[in-house]
Amino acid sequence: MTSTRIAVTAGEPRAHVDLAVGALAPRLIWRDATRAHVAVAAAGMVLLGGDHVHIGIDVGPACTLEIEDVGGTVAYRGARSSWILEVRIGAGGTLLWRGLPFVVTDGAEVERRSSLTLESDARAVIRETLVLGRHGEWGGRLISALAVVDRGGPVLLERLDADGSAPEPGVLGHNRxxxxxxxxxxxxPTRPKDLDFDRPGGMARHLSDQTHSSPLDAVWDAWVAHAEERFLTPEPVVGR
Known part of the structure; x- marks a missing residue:
């Protein structure tokens, strides 16, 4: 298993950012005292059959980590591969990760597990695009599990088991x-068809046969802006 690590902690005049290269190569783009912008790209061919990738992310208290995905990920045919993401967000911290498509090609078999642990007043907005097959393919098998917990317990627990060669009604159907x-x-700020969680949070989803037809770019922009409203300082009122 290869491990990639991204960690940010507050500091003066600039935050401390710890980066470790594994299957992904993180690169620091920008930082200030409490915020870091990091780009991630594949360090080699990922995912080949039999690859096991681990990504660890640690956002320190009152810090914001923005991750920019470069190039997306393609899982190729072969032995089962795995993609494990473990995230911890400290008190008052924020994670913003706009992931590019994760493509599961014909003959690939992938287990993808993501877990997020939030401390008090921590926040996250994540974009996740799962694609069965490249153009002209049905796609392989994908098991994708997501678990989000905070100090009060589970916020979201879900699991998707999809196989492009055997589409199931009520799962993805013939959507890729x-x-x-x-x-x-x-x-x-959810729309009428979005899902509001019982605990603070929500999800917007779109099923289709093409990545470019998704209407969720605007949702991403709106939800990120809402997540960061607490950092905005109102303009001072100047008396006459």
Whole structure:
């Protein structure tokens, strides 16, 4: 298993950012005292059959980590591969990760597990686009599990088991693309067809056969802006 690590902690005049290269190569783009912008790209061919990738992310208290995905991920045919993401967000911290498509090609078998642990007043907005097959393919098998917990317990627990060669009604059907924006730790401005969680958070989803037809770009922008409203300082009122 290869491990990639991204960690940010507050500091003066600039935050401390710890980056470790594994299957993904993180690169620092920008930072200030409490915020870091990091790009991630594949360090080699990922995912080949039999690859096991681990990504660890640690957002320190009152910090914001923005991750920019470069190039997306393609899982190729072969032995079962795995993609494990473990995230911890400290008190008052925020994670913003706009993931590019995760494509599961014909003959690939992938287990993808993501877990997020939120401390008090922590927030996250994540874009996740899962695609069965490249153009002209049905796609392989994907098991995708997501678990989000905070100090009060589970916020979201879900599991998707899909096989492009054996589409199932009520799962993806004949759709190849499952696009989602997920917000946790706050109440995003959901639309009527979006899902509001019982705990603070929500999810917008779109099923289609093409990635470019998704309407969720605007949702991403709106939910990120809402997540960061607490950092905006109102203009001072100047008396006459």
């Amino acid at each position: 693309v499952l696009d989602a924006v997920i917000a946790v730790g706050f109440r995003p």
